[in-house]
Amino acid sequence: MTDNEHEIEQPDERVPKRVIGTPAPGTSMLGTAESAEADQDVPGVTLQDPAKARKAEKIVALCFTITFLAAIAFIISYVYFQVGSPEATGTSNLALGSTLTIAILGLAVGIVIWVRQIMPKYSLIQERHTMASEEADRDVVADTFLRGANESGFVKHKLLRRTLLLAAAPLGLVPLVLLRDLDNNRMPGARFNDQLRHTVWGEKTKEGKPLRLVVEGTGQPIRAADFNSPGGILSVVPEGYEHDLNALAKATLILIKFRPEEIKGGTRLNWTHDGIVAYSKICTHVGCPAALYEQNTHHILCPCHQSTFDAADGAKVIFGPAARPLPQLPISVDAEGFLIAQGDFEVPVGPSYWERGDAEAAAREKGGQA
Numbered sequence: 408m409t410d411n412e413h414e415i416e417q418p419d420e421r422v423p424k425r426v427i428g429t430p431a432p433g434t435s436m437l438g439t440a441e442s443a444e445a446d447q448d449v450p451g452v453t454l455q456d457p458a459k460a461r462k463a464e465k466i467v468a469l470c471f472t473i474t475f476l477a478a479i480a481f482i483i484s485y486v487y488f489q490v491g492s493p494e495a496t497g498t499s500n501l502a503l504g505s506t507l508t509i510a511i512l513g514l515a516v517g518i519v520i521w522v523r524q525i526m527p528k529y530s531l532i533q534e535r536h537t538m539a540s541e542e543a544d545r546d547v548v549a550d551t552f553l554r555g556a557n558e559s560g561f562v563k564h565k566l567l568r569r570t571l572l573l574a575a576a577p578l579g580l581v582p583l584v585l586l587r588d589l590d591n592n593r594m595p596g597a598r599f600n601d602q603l604r605h606t607v608w609g610e611k612t613k614e615g616k617p618l619r620l621v622v623e624g625t626g627q628p629i630r631a632a633d634f635n636s637p638g639g640i641l642s643v644v645p646e647g648y649e650h651d652l653n654a655l656a657k658a659t660l661i662l663i664k665f666r667p668e669e670i671k672g673g674t675r676l677n678w679t680h681d682g683i684v685a686y687s688k689i690c691t692h693v694g695c696p697a698a699l700y701e702q703n704t705h706h707i708l709c710p711c712h713q714s715t716f717d718a719a720d721g722a723k724v725i726f727g728p729a730a731r732p733l734p735q736l737p738i739s740v741d742a743e744g745f746l747i748a749q750g751d752f753e754v755p756v757g758p759s760y761w762e763r764g765d766a767e768a769a770a771r772e773k774g775g776q777a
């Protein structure tokens with residue numbers, strides 16, 4: 408046995424291995440002015456032409472400034488353009504989409520140019536190593552990361568740093584601005600989620616009368632006496648809101664005519680008129696319009712995920728992922744025989760949300776006492 412066979416590597420003599428994405432120990436990762444000369448001699452390092460880098464810096468600053476301006480324009484557009492009618496909603500969508508696209512594009516292009524034309528480039532080599540890195544290797548990574556952060560140019564290039572921060576500030580506000588709609592229409596005294604709980608069916612006309620049910624598309628009010636064919640179905644909206652997309656998104660109904668003997672216990676009879684029943688058209692799964700109706704079985708089918716509701720039995724779920732019935736709207740007729748809403752739905756329409764349970768429990772209790 409020779410002396411060499413007994414030699415054991417001492418920890419303090421060990422040279423850390425190269426780690427992926429890092430230069431060799433002792434070399435600079437991203438060239439600073441001080442390190443540029445030293446980097447000339449490092450194999451694999453490609454330094455940027457200083458003149459080109461200066462030009463690129465101005466272009467990047469311009470991109471970040473464009474991002475800043477476009478993000479401000481997005482916020483102004485969101486507040487300024489009202490939605491509701493198809494035309495107004497289209498204009499708002501165009502303004503929001505184009506300003507946000509320009510903002511994100513400006514940021515992306517700026518960062519790409521920064522990385523490609525300002526930061527120096529390295530050829531890096533990674534040696535395979537065991538799963539867990541040695542303590543010394545981890546120190547090298549941490550040290551390299553800190554040096555990289557210092558040398559990335561974020562500290563050195565003041566113009567880039569300032570314009571990047573300028574661009575990021577309003578862009579970061581964009582998601583917060585979009586949450587503004589959770590503010591209950593900004594009604595004084597309104598509770599959180601009131602906006603989700605109610606539809607316009609609870610409102611009155613200018614003359615203080617209940618809203619009439621009108622045929623979707625034609626706006627024709629419906630006389631109960633004219634809707635007299637059992638098995639018939641109509642898609643219905645509130646009079647005066649035929650073109651208000653926000654209102655229609657929650658208030659659209661399906662109206663079904665039954666023979667009185669067909670109606671089962673799940674349907675609230677005092678909310679029907681002469682065998683005519685009104686249910687929300689908004690599927691309680693994720694909100695598709697559920698309006699495929701099978702006359703023989705009285706099944707309402709939602710085409711999105713096949714939830715099926717029994718229209719004769721309170722629109723209870725008999726198949727599919729929906730978790731609760733389509734809400735029933737209380738209806739009656741006015742003095743002229745036109746169908747009107749007795750009031751709003753007692754439970755929220757559409758997909759479930761976090762406070763729906765409270766509303767439904769309250770409605771069940773109220774229904775049980777009636």
Ligand code: FES
Binds near residue numbers: 690694697710713728
């Ligand atoms: S939205 Fe109706 S079943 Fe999914």
